[in-house]
Amino acid sequence: MGLVHKIVTWSRIKSPWIIHFNTGACNACDIEIVAALTPRYDIERFGIQLKGTPRHADVLVCSGPVTKQIKCRLKRIYDQMPEPKFVVAVGTCACSGGVFDGCYNVESGIDKVIPVSAYIPGCPASPKAIIDGVVKLLTGLEAKEAKAK
């Protein structure tokens, strides 16, 4: 069992497919995420691929605070992803609500609605920070697996 488990963990770390979802960002974080996907940063080096549908994805990359309108949609997208799944919150707003915290139409950070595995601060978070965050999430996963053993 041990070897199979190790191989599966290795494959998960080497091939994270992401889906990008805007939960109410001001669009700056989205542009930075899109910039991180360009050939300039070449995230396919890490096996990261952008997927269009939640069914294919392992990592949900969210940007922006959760607005009241998007809350149930965010939950639904999260439920549509097959296990094991992770959520990365990109930008200060996604981490805590940021400048929009307390607005009449805003719920707060992503972690109030769905569990978040990694937080990437910054307003907006730079592409390098986003890539670093995803890689740290994956290496953290490896460490957790090692500790569990």
Place this chain on the structure above:
Amino acid sequence: MMGLFYMLVFPGFIFLSVFGMAAEYCDRKLYARLQNRVGPPWFQPLADFIKLVSKEEIIPEEANPSMFKIMPVLALTATITAFFYIPAWGYKALYSFNGDLIVVLYLLTIPTLTFFLGGWYSTSLYSKIGAVRALTQLFAYEVPLLMSILAPALLANSWSLSEIAKFYAQHPVYWFFNLLGFAISMISLLGKLEKVPFDIPEAETEIVGGTFTEYGGKLLGLFRLGIDIEAIVGSALLAAVFLPFGLGLPPVAGFLLFVLKVMGVICTLSILRTIFARLRIDQMMAFCWKVLAPLAFVQLFIDLILKWIPLK
């Protein structure tokens, strides 16, 4: 016993999977290098596959579970079966009879039909759009592909792939006249494999994931493996019909030459996919019917004339 070995190990499931993944890696790496990127590491297709297989399997509530589950398996088996009829090294395929050319082309159509049925039975709107597009596209590329592959068969006077290979090995001059057909079938193969200029049914940026929208986990992994193997089988078919050189070599050298030929076709396909952008479905229909099909007719006529006035 021998049959089981053929089916499962060589040149069946395991060999084709490894070869298919290697080809996918070459394709992605070349694509990345042409975009001035580093590209994925060599184990990437394997990691993707293991990850997908170990993921949770979700079947939509509305979908028909048995149809939904059986389609990827069907796609995989059809492509693997097709490979047995293609002469890879040596003149003879593993199994060959008069008419296996038609059988191979037929078996290579099955994956497209499974994409359609799988998309249709998953009952999501996006996958239905993708499914209908896959079928529409089938009618566009299938005719030029069939005609351009039948033209060399006409000249060789046989419907058997092994016989065709033998004929062109004996009369190498004729090979030169089939170059047009080679180009046409290469473009049609891009459509069959749903690679970039013709990836209209998948079109991640417009209809989410097309046919595969609802597929995830194991089933998606099987579909992807099926597509990888389809690329190998399609390229091997083109190599057998249009590049029949050096078939009389000893086993190891012949095998290496075969791998080289298939990789050559695959690399050409990935260069094509780098330099073009996705077409609309109507543009693709117009291109296939107005440009490719008449050119395939020209190829047929060339071969008919050659048959009438044989070269000395």
